[in-house]
Amino acid sequence: MDKRIKEIESDLTQSPKVVERNPIRSVIIYFIFGFLWILFSDRLLAMMVQDPELYQEIQTYKGWIYVVLTSVCLYFIIKLDYRKVLKLNADVSDRNQQLTTYNEELIAMEEELHQKLTTLYETTDALTEQKKYVDEIYNSSNAIISVWNLSGEILDVNDQFVEVLGYKLEDIRGRNWMDFLIPESAEPVVVDMIDRLKVGYRVTNVENEVLASDGSVLIVLWNNAIIQNPMTNETSVVSFGMDITKQRESERALQSMAYIDGLTGLQNRVVYESKLERYTRSKKPFYIYYVDVDDFKMLNDIHGHHKGNLFLKQYGMMLTQQFKDMEVFRWCEDEFLIIERRNDETDREKTVEAIRRLTQREWLLEDVVYQPSISIGTTAFPEDGEDAQALLMTIDMALYKAKSLGKGLNVNYEVALQYEVERLITIENAIVEALKRSAFKLYYQPIYDMRAGKVVTVEVLLRWQDNPLEISTQDFINVAERTGHILEIDEWVIDNVFQFVAKMKTKVLPYTVAINLSVQTFKSEKLIEFLEDEVAKYGIEPSRIAFEITEYSFIDDFDKAKTAVMRLKQMGFRISLDDFGTRFSSLNYLVKMPFDLLKIDKSYIDQIVDETAHAIVVEHIIQMSRALGLKSVAEGIEDECQYQQLCRMGCDFGQGFLMAKPAPIEELINLEPQLDYRKTPIV
Incomplete structure (x- = not known):
């Protein structure tokens, strides 16, 4: 477009010069024509006319002819010049129109260019702000972020990485993170993660131990992905990690609370029921002893719960020490369960007597001397029940029977007690039906x-x-x-x-x-x-x-x-x-x-x-x-x-x-x- 504008400007520059040369040319033509006319017409007339008067008269006519001829000649010269001027004006006008059009196009192009430049500046500013934003996220994130190549060399880390693990970027850039970050015990997990990453390009929820700069061991949950740098076309790995050390410690503590009795440190009823299921599946015979401290409430009422808790702690510890070959559980309050694996030499009555001797002695609880008695119910697997549910019922019935007979007694479950269980179920069903029918009366x-x-x-x-079972109200x-x-x-x-x-x-x-x-x-x-x-x-x-x-x-x-x-x-x-x-x-x-x-x-x-x-x-x-x-x-x-x-x-x-x-x-x-x-x- 610039070339075309220069051509138009050149034409416009040449046209005035042509117009400027036209008068000179006309004058020269007129001068030559006049000079030749005078030179040759006078000589020719002098040769042809000898009479002075005729000569003078013809000279007059010759002058008029000269005027007419020069006028005609001037007319055509001027007309020709006028046409050229008109054509030149038309050309100039056309060129001016083209220049106007080109100028408008140039203005539009300039505005478009300005808009593009503005957009470019805005985009550049936005990219700059976006980069700042991404950098802020990168370094303000609670996630531990590291970027490394497939050779394991550290390329970059964020501020959280430095804060949590204590390694500065300048100290670890270019180092293989396997050499300083991963303890030996966690290497198999990490190697497996890298192998899976190379195949699937993304590996999530990988949990492993990590060594901090101070030597402490943290547990980190990683999400890893292979990415490609669009600028350099290089392949690298970005790893996002969350420090879950405290969470895992809390889970372990909760798990301990879920399975360990907080007061005595014994296994609780959850573990008991789980192990009972496992032992019944193993088909190996065992005994269960259900121990209940008689009138334990009196110790709490008279001397306070502190003394009661002190006794339970000591008693649980002594049971564990005395019966090392057995498993001791705290069921609830003052009730304990003991599982004893059976063999040809196992004597249930001797074990009951050993539990009784251990319990029914004087216990020194700070300034209080306490001498408890216990009721014990026992059951045997597989004779008294072939699954955990049946054993839970039979051992409960055995202890219930022992307590109903008085204090300090032992009852082994017998088939005859099954009648009481069945009677209990029958009464329960009848009560449910009575509630539905409003069969009670006040x-x-x-x-x-x-x-x-x-x-x-x-x-x-x-x-x-209309009591269908004919049982007493108290029953x-x-x-x-x-x-x-x-x-x-x-x-x-x-x-x-x-x-x-x-x-x-x-x-x-x-x-x-x-x-x-x-x-x-x-x-x-x-x-x-x-x-x-x-x-x-x-x-x-x-x-x-x-x-x-x-x-x-x-x-x-x-x-x-x-x-x-x-x-x-x-x-x-x-x-x-x-x-x-x-x-x-x-x-x-x-x-x-x-x-x-x-x-x-x-x-x-x-x-x-x-x-x-x-x-x-x-x-x-x-x-x-x-x-x-x-x-x-x-x-x-x-x-x-x-x-x-x-x-x-x-x-x-x-x-x-x-x-x-x-x-x-x-x-x-x-x-x-x-x-x-x-x-x-x-x-």
Whole structure:
């Protein structure tokens, strides 16, 4: 285009010169024509005309002819020049148009070039910023990044690599990372990774040990890929690593927690069940010993959980040391399991006796001397069960039988115990069916003011209508507690009692209603929420309800139990301590728990007339209750002598067959509030 513009400019430069030469040429032509005309016309005329007058006249005509001829000549010369000027103007105009077009094109090209330059600058700036961004990501990433060639030589590393592993780039660039980064134990994993990388160009999730510059060993999870440098066309490998050392340490710690009992250091029930599965598959015979420390709760209650934990630690250590050829597990709380591989010389009874001798001695727990007794249940593989599930059931039944017979006993599983297992399953199935059919019914037994003879409370008692198994209430309650169905039963009872109390709003209800809470229900995380929903559902006053709780509810976690009791009290419910005087009775509960009533167990009431010791205990319990601001309730009053003596002792309330038997709700509503025998004077 520049060449064409120069040609146009050259033409435009030459055209004026041509125009400039045209006048000179015309003058020269006119001069020559005039000179020749005058020269030759005068001579010719002088030769042809001799007469002066004619000569003068012809000379005049000659002048006019000259003027005419020169005018015609000038006309054609001027016309020719004019045409040239017009043509030149046209050419100039055309050239100007071309120059304008070319100029516009040049302007457009210049604008396009400027735009391209602007875009180029913007792209360059963007690439620069992108490079800074990539570099920032590269060096700010939490990932350990290294770039190396297939020979293993380090080409580049990011800041995280330097920070985590401690190697500076200038110190390791060009070095083979296998020589300083990988411990010998991890070399097979790394070599395998490189072989796979060469085949597949990408290898992910390779975990191996890495040596840091300070000599420490880290665990790094790598993702590797082969890449090609677009500038140099060289092939290299980029590795992205994450330091997972702490994660793996945490996993190992959690795994240890999952399989090792935190208190005793023994293998826990998870390991026991796993090994039991493995041992049963091996088909080699073995014995299982299930050890339970009798009344271990008393140690915690009297001397505190610290002493209890101290004993469990020492006991677990001694079991491990004494029975090195066996496997010892902590099942839960104060229960332990021991697996003994059998051979011709194995004697189960001798092992039981060895466990008993080890346990039933004096244990020095700092300043406390503790002498426990144990109950032991045993089972044998494969005689008593061919799989882990069967053995778990038989060993449980053996220990259950040992504990039900008393303390310090041993029971070997026998086939006869299978009947009890089958009976347990039968009762459980019947309970499930009864819940579906609402086959249970509530009876109410009045609790009387001992002196006024008025009903102050009614205790709710559960009865099973059309009982297909003809078992006692206590038996099916025990089974329900063991199987967990007691939670559903308790909720059914609470719902029906609340419904009854709500209906009685229209009548005068001169007494509260007492509901027994099982240990499982009391410990349930859902109890408070369930009660809140029930109160809102029926709109009853919680003060019309008293919950009876046994001491078994506080065995595992006293603080948690106290919190639960406080929640119930805050909601407005009354709380009774049931069955006081049996087994684990502790003054600690009475002092620290906000009870309203204390119920004296029937086993003491039965003997207060004939046994002086029982009478003394009951009287002291009544006096202690009064001193603590509690009301006392005597259970199981069956004759007038018991009634009279309890009145003399100052017992506040009483219940029993003497005064009223449990009855359905229909009879309760019409219950005579006064006792007929109240007229008998208290002696």
